[in-house]
Amino acid sequence: MDDELLPIGAVADRTGIAASALRYYEREGLIWSVRTDGGQRRYERDILRRLAFIRVAQTVGLGLEEIRAALGTLPSERTPTKADWDRIARAWRPRLDDQIASLERLRDQLSDCIGCGCLSLRVCALYNPEDGAARLGSGPRYLLGDLPTDLDPA
Amino acid sequence: MDDELLPIGAVADRTGIAASALRYYEREGLIWSVRTDGGQRRYERDILRRLAFIRVAQTVGLGLEEIRAALGTLPSERTPTKADWDRIARAWRPRLDDQIASLERLRDQLSDCIGCGCLSLRVCALYNPEDGAARLGSGPRYLLGDLPTDLDPA
DNA sequence: CCTTGACCTCAAGTTGACTTCAACTTCTAT
DNA sequence: ATAGAAGTTGAAGTCAACTTGAGGTCAAGG
Numbered sequence: 001m002d003d004e005l006l007p008i009g010a011v012a013d014r015t016g017i018a019a020s021a022l023r024y025y026e027r028e029g030l031i032w033s034v035r036t037d038g039g040q041r042r043y044e045r046d047i048l049r050r051l052a053f054i055r056v057a058q059t060v061g062l063g064l065e066e067i068r069a070a071l072g073t074l075p076s077e078r079t080p081t082k083a084d085w086d087r088i089a090r091a092w093r094p095r096l097d098d099q100i101a102s103l104e105r106l107r108d109q110l111s112d113c114i115g116c117g118c119l120s121l122r123v124c125a126l127y128n129p130e131d132g133a134a135r136l137g138s139g140p141r142y143l144l145g146d147l148p149t150d151l152d153p154a
Numbered sequence: 155m156d157d158e159l160l161p162i163g164a165v166a167d168r169t170g171i172a173a174s175a176l177r178y179y180e181r182e183g184l185i186w187s188v189r190t191d192g193g194q195r196r197y198e199r200d201i202l203r204r205l206a207f208i209r210v211a212q213t214v215g216l217g218l219e220e221i222r223a224a225l226g227t228l229p230s231e232r233t234p235t236k237a238d239w240d241r242i243a244r245a246w247r248p249r250l251d252d253q254i255a256s257l258e259r260l261r262d263q264l265s266d267c268i269g270c271g272c273l274s275l276r277v278c279a280l281y282n283p284e285d286g287a288a289r290l291g292s293g294p295r296y297l298l299g300d301l302p303t304d305l306d307p308a
Numbered sequence: 309c310c311t312t313g314a315c316c317t318c319a320a321g322t323t324g325a326c327t328t329c330a331a332c333t334t335c336t337a338t
Numbered sequence: 339a340t341a342g343a344a345g346t347t348g349a350a351g352t353c354a355a356c357t358t359g360a361g362g363t364c365a366a367g368g
Binding site: 310311312313315316317318319320322323324325326327328329330331332333334335336337338 | 339340341342343344345346347349350351352353354355356357358359360361362363364365366367368
């Protein structure tokens with residue numbers, strides 16, 4: 001069997017995650033590495049599964065903060081098992097279901113509501129505040145945060 | 155009939171969009187206003203429909219750039235009709251369908267693939283680059299941009 | 309031994325969609 | 339006529355998730 005530990009470039013190649021991002025994740029406490037005498041990072045193969053998890057979690061819409069929290073629920077003493085990963089991943093289901101549901105709601109209302117030309121908030125409630133699907137983009141985003149009273153035009 | 159034109163605060167109240175955002179949209183060329191002698195903005199009621207459109211477009215996941223482009227396809231000489239708005243909104247359908255489809259794919263694979271514990275890119279293709287659902291967050295984001303070769307751990 | 313490509317750190321830059329601040333000015337109701 | 343609420347501008351700040359750059363160090367093959 002060949003070398004146990006992977007240098008950063010190998011991990012980057014295998015995961016598609018840039019080396020700079022891997023260093024960033026380490027600074028943020030999402031992953032860790034051991035160092036050579038010369039100070040270079042060496043990763044255990046275990047890291048690949050962890051990174052796979054991070055990548056999927058992002059796709060589900062979690063921020064790194066939340067992901068770190070989720071990773072924190074993994075056992076620290078032993079190597080996480082399938083069951084450990086499974087438990088966390090299962091927690092995403094409802095979240096995904098919500099996202100799907102609100103996009104479907106939006107799609108259906110788009111036919112009914114924009115189709116009818118009303119575009120009125122009060123009538124069609126097209127903009128559901130607190131809809132998971134609305135959280136695209138970053139930064140201060142109070143859009144959709146407070147219930148507007150009406151948008152009925154002219 | 156009362157006054158035709160709305161000051162910025164009234165528009166902000168009615169739409170739930172902050173006055174600062176309205177000024178920003180104007181700088182970005184998404185909306186416009188007329189001015190009083192003193193230089194204050196006054197909006198025609200028409201603006202409410204336009205803002206409603208912008209808000210929904212954002213929910214669908216469009217950036218302001220794309221939204222401006224879409225608004226640009228509206229007739230400039232006459233006030234847009236229901237049919238005009240309808241035409242644009244209809245263009246979102248496929249996009250929404252894609253988003254929904256890729257979230258569903260993710261959800262289903264989550265059961266099969268993380269459930270089985272493999273978390274392997276090559277095998278389960280859980281991370282579909284170019285999946286619309288993946289574009290959450292902003293800033294340079296090359297994640298999911300290049301096809302990784304494998305993430306199969308240990 | 310030495311070259312060359314991979315790696316290191318730290319600070320600063322990027323992106324999008326805004327917000328916040330300071331320092332005024334305008335409108336409206338009394 | 340005037341107080342106070344609401345509006346104005348321009349510049350700078352915010353947030354997440356990274357990237358980029360400068361200036362230097364490490365490690366593996368020839």
